[in-house]
Amino acid sequence: xxxxxxxxxxxxxxxxxxxxxxxxxxxxxxxxxxxxxxxxxxxxxxxxxxxxxxxxxxxxxxxxxxxxxxxxxxxxxxxxxxxxxxxxxxxxxxxxxxxxxxxxxxxxxxxxxxxxxxxxxxxxxxxxxxxxxxxxxxxxxxxxxxxxxxxxxxxxxxxxxxxxxxxxxxxxxxxxxxxxxxxxxxxxxxxxxxxxxxxxxxxxxxxxxxxxxxxxxxxxxxxxxxxxxxxxxxxxxxxxxxxxxxxxxxxxxxxxxxxxxxxxxxxxxxxxxxxxxxxxxxxxxxxxxxxxxxxxxxxxxxxxxxxxxxxxxxxxxxxxxxxxxxxxxxxxxxxxxxxxx
Numbered sequence: 001x002x003x004x005x006x007x008x009x010x011x012x013x014x015x016x017x018x019x020x021x022x023x024x025x026x027x028x029x030x031x032x033x034x035x036x037x038x039x040x041x042x043x044x045x046x047x048x049x050x051x052x053x054x055x056x057x058x059x060x061x062x063x064x065x066x067x068x069x070x071x072x073x074x075x076x077x078x079x080x081x082x083x084x085x086x087x088x089x090x091x092x093x094x095x096x097x098x099x100x101x102x103x104x105x106x107x108x109x110x111x112x113x114x115x116x117x118x119x120x121x122x123x124x125x126x127x128x129x130x131x132x133x134x135x136x137x138x139x140x141x142x143x144x145x146x147x148x149x150x151x152x153x154x155x156x157x158x159x160x161x162x163x164x165x166x167x168x169x170x171x172x173x174x175x176x177x178x179x180x181x182x183x184x185x186x187x188x189x190x191x192x193x194x195x196x197x198x199x200x201x202x203x204x205x206x207x208x209x210x211x212x213x214x215x216x217x218x219x220x221x222x223x224x225x226x227x228x229x230x231x232x233x234x235x236x237x238x239x240x241x242x243x244x245x246x247x248x249x250x251x252x253x254x255x256x257x258x259x260x261x262x263x264x265x266x267x268x269x270x271x272x273x274x275x276x277x278x279x280x281x282x283x284x285x286x287x288x289x290x291x292x293x294x295x296x297x298x299x300x301x302x303x304x305x306x307x308x309x310x311x312x313x314x315x316x317x318x319x320x321x322x323x324x325x326x327x328x329x330x331x332x333x334x335x336x337x338x339x340x341x
Contacts, residue, residue, distance in 0.1 A: 001167050001168075002169060004165070004170065004171060005021075005170065005172070006158065006166070007163065007169065007297035008171045009174060019133050019175060019291045020131065021171075022171055023134055025170045025171060026044065026171055027140065029050060030050040030171075030285045031047060031058055032044075032172065033155075033158075033165065034134055035131065035148035036126040036128045037126060037131075037157055037178060037180050038099045038148045038200065038201055039145060039156055039177060039178055039183050039298065040061065040067070040154075040156070040158065040172075041131070041142075041144030041145065041146060041177065042161075043055075043134075043142040043147060044142065046069040046109060046114050046140075046141040047140065049112065052111050052117075053113060054065065054069065055143060055145065056143075058133070058168040058169050059145065059148070059149060059150045060144065060149060060151075061150040064117075065341050066115055066116040067116075067125055067143040068122040068123065068184070068186075070124060070142045071123060071125055071135060071142075072097075072125065072132055072135035073125065074092055074125070076141065076201070077092070077102075077236065078241060079109060081105055082105045083109040083303050085190070085256040087313055089212050090210060090270055090335065091187070091189070092125075095202055095240075096125040097132065098126075098201070099125060099185060099202055100121055100185050100201070100295075101122045101124040101125075101185065101186040101187070101200075102122070103189060103190060104120060104121060105121075106118070107188060110141060111143075118259065121192060128175065128178070132174055137147070146161065146183065147165060147172075148161070152239075153239060153302050154236075156178045156295070157176070157177050157178075158173075158174035177225070178295075180291075180295065181297055182200055182297065182322070182325045183201070185207075185325070187207065192212065193215050194214050194215045197220070198220070199220075199325040203322055203324065225316075236325070238331045238333045239312060239333065240310060240316070241261065241304055241305075242308040243301070243336075244313050244314070244336040245316060245332060247337070254276065254278050261310040264309070264311050265309035265311070265313070266313050267282050267301075267313070267314040268281070268284065269315065278313070280304070282303060282304075284297060290318070290326060294322050297329060317330075
């Protein structure tokens, strides 16, 4: 059991001191949660196998699920890989720092429990100013999956982290809500044609504008293989109560389930939510702004609590742009998919 420290870093003076303290804890082998532009990450020294083991212990994360190493600069990234292909350089120059993770050949600098024994490593440069400052202060690669209990919705506020991991980690840097709201896109740059292993904050369309053809890994739907990137194998993002993903009329399904379950909750776009009659309705944002829906998704999933709601129904969204990441997360969180009629 840890006495978990929580730093509020909105104050610039206290913020610098807090980041320095957090950096010292990371350098000493402790685990610290911090904000990125996507979700909050749970960090540990990626070169220290014992420190990284603390991430798996705190989260209850399967050991064959690889972690992403976070660095501040391209120079730091180069120290972790045996080769940096030209396609990766092009993407780094365009999208980093930012919500894009590169799978590259590992040179073995990072601990084997970061790579899950694979010959490749996922590396990214977060753009959040707190993450950048922390990484520069550490001058270390920091392994950092999402700072939540494994399988639950990822945290987009320090409060989410505290709810899951208080007493299990050394500290939480509270930098307010994150921006993107879903995790980084993971792209495998070791192939002739780069492959998206996880959709996220950088869309396929944006990638193709820079490097041409990009594939989407069919293993996104396959749970039998050893995952090359986080989020590919295990059930993720699940709320406390069952979630059904509904392609057709939400109100029809609400009416059909009335009497079968006691309390029904709904997650939907602003446009759909306005006409829904259910026990609890949360608007994720306008259909015209999938970025807004992505930013609100995990907070909404965490809002429905066991004992408050017995079933959550959520509408589907177009799988274009960041909608691909939204639907990827919802499909992994849902226990039932209700097709349109």
